[in-house]
Structures are given as structure tokens and as C-alpha cells.
Amino acid sequence: METKIFTPDQIDQAAAEINKGNLVSFPTETVYGLGADATNVAAVEKVYKAKGRPSDNPLIVHVADVETVEKYAMPLDEQTKKLIKAFWPGPLTIILKLQPNVLSKKVTGGLETAAFRNPDKQPTIDLIKAAGVPLVGPSANTSGKPSPTLAEHVYHDLHGKIAGILDAGATEFGVESTVIDMSTDTPAILRPGAVTREQIEAVIGTVDDSEKHVGKKDIPKAPGMKYTHYSPSADVQIVDEKQEWPQVIDWIKSQKTLVGILATDDVINSNNWPKNTELFSLGSDINSASHLLFAGLRKFDLNPEIKTILAQGFTADGLGEAYMNRLNKSAGQKHFEQV
Numbered sequence: 001m002e003t004k005i006f007t008p009d010q011i012d013q014a015a016a017e018i019n020k021g022n023l024v025s026f027p028t029e030t031v032y033g034l035g036a037d038a039t040n041v042a043a044v045e046k047v048y049k050a051k052g053r054p055s056d057n058p059l060i061v062h063v064a065d066v067e068t069v070e071k072y073a074m075p076l077d078e079q080t081k082k083l084i085k086a087f088w089p090g091p092l093t094i095i096l097k098l099q100p101n102v103l104s105k106k107v108t109g110g111l112e113t114a115a116f117r118n119p120d121k122q123p124t125i126d127l128i129k130a131a132g133v134p135l136v137g138p139s140a141n142t143s144g145k146p147s148p149t150l151a152e153h154v155y156h157d158l159h160g161k162i163a164g165i166l167d168a169g170a171t172e173f174g175v176e177s178t179v180i181d182m183s184t185d186t187p188a189i190l191r192p193g194a195v196t197r198e199q200i201e202a203v204i205g206t207v208d209d210s211e212k213h214v215g216k217k218d219i220p221k222a223p224g225m226k227y228t229h230y231s232p233s234a235d236v237q238i239v240d241e242k243q244e245w246p247q248v249i250d251w252i253k254s255q256k257t258l259v260g261i262l263a264t265d266d267v268i269n270s271n272n273w274p275k276n277t278e279l280f281s282l283g284s285d286i287n288s289a290s291h292l293l294f295a296g297l298r299k300f301d302l303n304p305e306i307k308t309i310l311a312q313g314f315t316a317d318g319l320g321e322a323y324m325n326r327l328n329k330s331a332g333q334k335h336f337e338q339v
């Protein structure tokens, strides 16, 4: 299959593919999604196949308006309405109890809830409206690889397997949406993301941690969080904030193979790097670092000579909570240690 690239002025062509039951990748403010008609079971099955995604991992339903959510979900409570008012359109995915038999088990992974998201990206809102159906949309990467922040990343992973990619350039946040469970008595963040815990708590008060929440009976964790994720072929290690970079450099010197460094400009510019170093700048701060982390991991993954990737750690608050969550998964919790 030839994968077509659609520009934002070719929304109708992209929507026609969706209506035929085909897959079209769409841009969002977080990462690119892999879109299919959420009401077409055969189309949803193609999403799992193209990504190589385990079938018990449910999909986010992307909507253009709150009315569509009300069509599928049980009546929204006051807290949920507050979240929608504060953060939609935007990178907050809300898990809600469903009305019976309104969405296929293929979408929900057999759960009685579904994840809803109203992305803040005009071409994709236009696509959902033109198709006239909500779109399922997992991140448009091969399962296990870093999420795509450019149309080129999607093309790399999925060309030949999907009908098209709606290309609207780079995404803004670079880490995925925050997933909050509003289907239980106490709200809980199941996946930290682009909307921070602090921002959410300012609107609805204290929310549970995923671990504490999942400990309670009958409450599933975001099933996707149990799988390996964001993993390039090279060995990824986190360089903690307290780590001295000159020690890192001594270690690189002792290596015979290429080492990839993901770090901010101040780190890159204030050190002398050995010849066997490949540098990728994460920009100036946590905002740019979140935006660039997946792109950096992907860039290094294209070079089979790079056997180790050392990535700069940040404090895990604000956007740093999402950044460190993704980096920890990518590194399998491994931290650089001078030996």
C-alpha cells in the first residue's frame, strides 16, 4: 500500500480514507496519532495490526466536541465538567464510564470505560468533523518505540501499512496527553503528561497517584503502562541531576563504541566531548526537553553504531513528571553510575 502524505488543505481526501475504513495518521499538540473510525470494528482492528499493539490495550477516542462524549459516556459529573472547561481542547485524556454497548470491545479492551480526548490541533478537529465520526488514535509508532513528534517519524514506522499521514509539522508538547481516571470515586492520574498534576489539582483538588489508585479493588491501571515503551535498540541510561558530567566524559573515553548524549545546551556547551560522542540538544529547559526527547531517541536509533544513550534527568515535578516517566520507561529505570 502506498502511504499518501496529506497537507492540511487536503482534509477531505484524508476523511474519505477514514470513511473507507482505512488508517490515517493525524497530528495533535502532543504526538502524532494513528487514526481510524472508532465506530468501525474492522478499521479499529487494523490499528492494532499496523502498530503490533497488544489487544488488551484500549484506545483513546478523539472527539471534536463534548456533545460526542455525551453520546457515549454516562452523564458527566461536576468535576469532569470542570476539567473539560479548564483543559479542552488540550492534552488531557479523560476516562469515563460508558453507556452500555455503545463502543466496540476492540476500542475499550473489554473495559466498561473509555478514554476521551479533544485535541488542540485544528487540522485534526477538521478531520474528525469531515469524517463525521470520532477517531481512535494511539500514538502512531510501532509498539514499543518512542512516540512520533514529526510526520517523518510516522512514515519511518508505518509506511506501506497505512493509507496516509496528515502532515502539520512538529507537535508542540512532545510527550503524550495526561490520562486521568474520572470513572471512580477518587480521580487518579494514570499517566502523567502534558497537563501537569499541579494544573489539575488547582481545578479539582487532590488526585490519587496511579499506584495507590490501582491498589484499590477492580480498578485497572492504564493497561498501556505495563508494556515496555519508548525503547531504542541502544542501552539507555539516565544521567541524574546530581551526576558530575566530567565523570560521564571519563566513562565515554573508556568506551570503544559510540555514545549518544541527550542534554541541554548548557551541558553540551560547557564540556569537551570525546570523539566517540554524538550530541543531540534538548534545548534550554524542561519544556524544550519534553518536546525533543522522543525525536532525540529516534535520531540515535537510526545509527546502529550508537550502543549507549545517556539522557539528562530532570526534577520530576511539573512537566518533569511526564518527561521522567517516559525517560524511565525508555531506560528501563537504569541510571548512569560511575564504576
Ligand code: TXA
Pocket: 028, 030, 031, 032, 033, 034, 057, 058, 059, 060, 091, 093, 095, 108, 111, 113, 114, 115, 117, 119, 137, 138, 139, 140, 175, 176, 177, 178, 179, 190, 191, 220, 221, 222, 223, 224, 225
Ligand atoms: O497524547 C496522546 O494521548 C496521544 C495522541 C495521539 O492523542 N495518544 C496516545 O495514545 O498516547 P496511546 O494509545 O499510545 O496511549 C493511551 C493510554 C494507554 O496507556 C492506554 O492503556 C490508556 O491510555 N487507556 C486507554 N483507554 C483506557 C481505559 N478505558 N482505562 C484505562 N486506561 C486506558
Ligand code: MG
Pocket: 138, 139, 147
Ligand atoms: Mg503510545
